[in-house]
Amino acid sequence: MSQEFRISSGGLIDRSKEISFIFNGKKYTGYKGDTLASALLANGVHLIGRSFKYHRPRGIIAAGVEDANGKVQLYKDSITEPNVNVTEVELVEGLRIESQNCWPSVNFDVGGINNFLNRFFPAGFYYKTFMWPKSFWYNVYEPFIRKAAGMGKASLDPDPDRYEHQYEHCDVLVVGSGPSGISSALSAAKNGARVILAEDKARFGGSLLTDNVTIGNKKGDEWVEDSISELKSMPNVIVKKRSQVFGYYDHNMLVMFERCKDHLKNPEPYTPRQRLWYIRAKHVLISTGSIERPLIFANNDRPGIMLATSAREYLKVYGVLPGKNPIIFTNNDTAYETAIEFKANGIESIVLDTRKSSNAGVVQEAKALGIDIKFNHGIANTSGYKKVKSATVGELNESKNGYKNLTTIPCDSIFVSGNWTPTVHLASQSGNKLKYESETDTFLPNQSRQQETVIGSANGSFTLKESLTDGFSKGYQISDEITKNGIETSIPISDEKDFGSHDKFWCMPLPNKKHYKRFVDFQNDVAVSDIQLAVREGFRSIEHVKRYTTLGMATDQGKTSNLNGLQLVSDLEKKIVPEVGHTTFRPPYTSVTIGTIIGREVGKNYRATRKSPMHEWHEKHNAVFVDAGLWLRPRFYKRGNETLQEAAKREALNVRQNVGICDVTSLGKIDIKGTDSAEFLNRVYTNAFLKLPVGKARYGVMLREDGMVFDDGTTTRLAENHFHMTTTTAQAANVLSHLEYYLQVVWPELDVNVVSTTEQWAGAAIAGPKSRELLQRLFPEEDMSNEGFPFMGFKELEFKNTIARVFRISFSGELAYEMNVMSDYGEEMWNEIISQGKDLGIQPYGTEALSTLRIEMGHVAGSEIDGRTIAYDLSLEGMLSQKKDFIGKRSLSRKAFTEDNREKIVGVVPIDKKTSIPEGSYLVENAKAGFPNPKLGHVSASCWSVEYDNPFSLAIIKDGKNKKGEKLFAVSPLKNKIIPVEIVSQHYVDPEGKRVRS
């Protein structure tokens, strides 16, 4: 087909660049600068898809984001995307599109039977229908509804495109590049403000591209071009087209998505497809314009029926005639411009005007051109299945509830105009309370909650002169509050056509005894009868009517339907529109791809991870990693086909028998300096630190102010006023914040500095009976005997020309050391330890074995220090100093904390010595008791004891100190297990702690 609806010249397209595309398997051509919609219309294609509910044939009704019908499945290269709006997709080579919601084809759609059965599918039919028999819901109704619901097909393949995010800050964000937008941007920018101008379409100018106006002796489109060039040349201005500001959030933060790539023929490989902008603006000027409203009449949804101004846009911007034999149907003057433009291109039209007359200049011009105008007329019905063929029109009676006569007029298109709806979505999202303007039948912004100002037709200024005045003056005022430059731009003289007022009549009566559908919301197939039904059934709130009928929902968000729907409800309820109110405008204003929202937070960027300097070594030695917060720690080192449990047993047993090495870099390390350091630690820890000798480490416990255990770890005195604190991996940042808080807020008199050195030091724990021998090999000159380097000792030693900090501390309960070197040397330290320990049977061990070792020993960790336990519960009451104060001490005297039968940590062994006890199991006395079965406590950690070769767990149970020897049951509903257990000491191995001191 050869673009038979393209006029021979005119428009803003590049006719030298022909582009082909495929729609429903058929090849068509368009030009560079076309949208899919304009290219389809140029080829005479109006039938785009089928409607959601009734599967009625639908075509393009608008030229921008307000189009509710033109949703297609888009294919480009290997990707596919559903629900793409043909009015927003720019034509590039290689596009293939297919109609949605139809089978087997858009021309013959089996689902079209719904249209003939439409009386059975009124609003809310599914609320009433799928109720019985009950068993049908899961097996019949739900699968059927799921299959029928939704439009288009989402790709199951990963999205191959890149998406970016960008943060930007500006003084003034101008949304929309119509006359008010450009003028305000110019005015603010010339006054020195940092300005961002955003336009959602591929061309700047808005209505100035189609209206026959002059500004300062230039045609509207010429003024746009010059103004945009001027703005682009200014260093304080960012000018963005193809950029939709779709959300307005608190603190003047707005989000915008920019279409960066889809319109390019050969984009560079790393060019993002779309970019999400987070814009923080000191002030926002909303110049989003207004949307033409459809008129409501019987069968007003046929392909070929579109908004009058959109028809003019297709003609003036794209050189496309949406129809060669149109009827123009209006209740206001703006549609006459369309008639005049079509006449200028040789197309005769008939204008039907619901008003009895109009003296506006544009109407007089149309009359003078000989355009056939029929006042006081309406469209009673239309015909034509896949495209409109004729309209049944008639003169309206006095009360406008019927027709005096009806005649049928053949046509190939109907261009409608039911007046204008200001686009107030962004203003409303910002919290602006809208007011109803009865003269124009519109909701307008009223009271700003944030720093935003609405200008132009979005604020009800429908003439060019008003818009320009509004734009230039507001642009200056707002920018001057920020810049104080006082540079005001003069407002150019403009010329435009004269328009009068509209008719407050927009819903045509049906012909006598006919029950045709008159659609209000095209996307959701909501007709006048549906709203009438909702009101009849008692729905009064507009929010309820919306949800019952689906009016204004889905991607369209009621752009063309909201106001007509509100007016209809107000008529039915005999209320004025402001009493009915309006529904909530929520972001996004238009559909946004999930990819845009996610940006680059995929793959490696999905979540930042932390790795130790020895991570590469772990990877090379088959470490299986586990998340410890953001850290990746080796969980175990897999050998052959070992399972996690087998590997953990092997590694733990090797520590018990030989020597093991564990990467402990992730443990928090805090450097503490200052003359009051010892006093500070003495207050922070529950035990005494004032007299800790230099060169010695001490285990300490911290409480929160409420008395709960906060964290534990060892702190070493490196010098008189210098300490090295270690924390658990999980609490490293929290402990540092805790210390900072007390130093800055509670005890500002203490002269102490704390700084995290976690990253400065790579750490290795060397544990096992042969660890001393290994240490001696690493430091042959040093006395590593028990006397020379006792338990809780510290040495700073030279290690291969660098410094090593060596601590004799143990988490495993074995004779053990922790060795730190500066991180750059971490891997070499690790290799050296492995090398020196080879003949001692050294093996690396991961967190799983580490867990086994500490559980056997009864050492507490995060699963016990869970924010709900006090020191007594963890058998750490011996750590509570009676002589000094410390954080949380007073809370410990609370009654609940001093009861005799408080929870206490215990050991748990299954009676059969075989069945592992799932962590989280709860302990009960009687496994067969009915609910609620009194719970004595829970299992906090479980392992397979490598010392005794049977399962062992730690648990925190009520009156634990008196439960030892008792037989209970561990119940795990999740694992469906009931395990008879015996309560034993928490210290299952080496209860006297001889090994660590050996």
Added chain:
Amino acid sequence: MSKITPLSNSHELGLHGNCKDKDEANLLVIREVTNIKIYQLSKFKKSNFDINNFSLDGYKLPNESGLSTGNENLRILWQAPNIWMIISYNENIIQEIGKQCSDSDFAITDLSHSRAILEVKGKDALNVIKKGSPLNLNNFRKNNCANSVYHGITVSIDMINDDPITLNIMALRSFAGSFHHAITDASLEFGFNAI
């Protein structure tokens, strides 16, 4: 002992991203900053030391939020009230510091191994930052520094030059891999030369 720098396993040298048909001079240049000394200086509350009496290579400690100072071999960053970070290629900088202030006036902490640092140079350097950090860079100039986040990673950014724009971006060492990926992935759109 041989050193393994934080990014030695991540930083792949050569041209990356949209470099085709571009003048190499217009590409971003990204390198790992290594062999440096980093010290945090934190003045004790009770110290009467006048920071105006302290200078390194003629550069004083900046005492306003967001300011840094120095040259290509030495950077002094304001971190918080009475806290600075000193970054230097001078192996013996600690001796220079020690000559002017004592342990009783400052807590001086060696953090030389605790940071991964990327230098990003080129006209799009700030655009790389804008892709992952909410920082307002409109008035970010030479000798400005800031702490922010980049793709969820805490970073310090120091503009050491503005012609061409040259940024030192620092992250905690453990985040090195993620940090490097976030920065270089963001730079692919502009094209970059990893040196």
